């Protein structure tokens with residue numbers, strides 16, 4: 001059985017910044033969801049709360065209906081991989097793999113080793129000595145081989161070159177097809193993830209402006225003939241400018 005994530009009235013602030021504002025959202029179980037939004041929209045905050053890295057200040061995050069923060073078993077079902085701050089830098093590769101072997105019950109060593117080979121990641125170096133793209137590939141290999149019920153990939157592929165990004169999308173789809181589960185891809189590369197995701201969530205200034213299956217969200221924002229791209233949708237929802245006459249924001 002696959003598990004989804006529910007955010008129920010979640011508000012989270014950092015000082016005077018409201019990163020998430022009364023968010024009600026369901027990430028459907030067993031689906032690949034794209035999490036999109038402009039810089040500072042709240043995507044990483046959603047991911048961190050979805051992996052219980054932080055406790056929501058208001059509201060509840062649930063995994064398969066169970067409050068996540070209070071439930072260590074549920075937390076163990078979530079794998080969040082980010083482009084930074086995952087602690088890789090201070091460990092040897094052997095220790096990193098050892099931790100995954102211990103704490104990820106579905107850990108698949110063969111998949112991990114195959115992905116390191118495909119992305120040409122040297123396995124004799126400390127993660128801190130890898131290039132940016134090699135470190136991204138290592139994180140991707142760790143996340144996919146973990147086979148967690150819920151996998152959150154927060155901008156994890158940004159360091160990859162164009163060819164490696166194509167492999168990344170192939171690998172995510174292939175692994176998902178063999179082992180269907182809930183995967184969230186947070187990314188600014190909208191045209192690329194559009195090929196891979198089934199659902200999309202648009203976040204802006206801590207609020208959810210649109211969510212649902214990609215074609216429905218695109219159809220809801222169609223202007224003329226044909227469906228707009230996800231970039232068009234994001235622009236139409238968030239491109240605010242200031243009117244110099246009134247000093248107020250206008251949306252085109």
Ligand SMILES: Nc1ncnc2c1ncn2[C@@H]1O[C@H](COP(=O)(O)OP(=O)(O)OP(=O)(O)O)[C@@H](O)[C@H]1O
Pocket residue numbers: 014015017018019037038039040041042043044045046
């Ligand atoms: N640790 C923190 N301390 C203070 N403010 C923070 C912290 N983390 C996030 N914020 C603020 O919360 C808001 C949401 O940030 P978040 O990182 O979730 O956005 P994002 O959508 O992931 O952005 P980006 O696409 O630029 O990575 C931003 O205004 C950010 O400055």
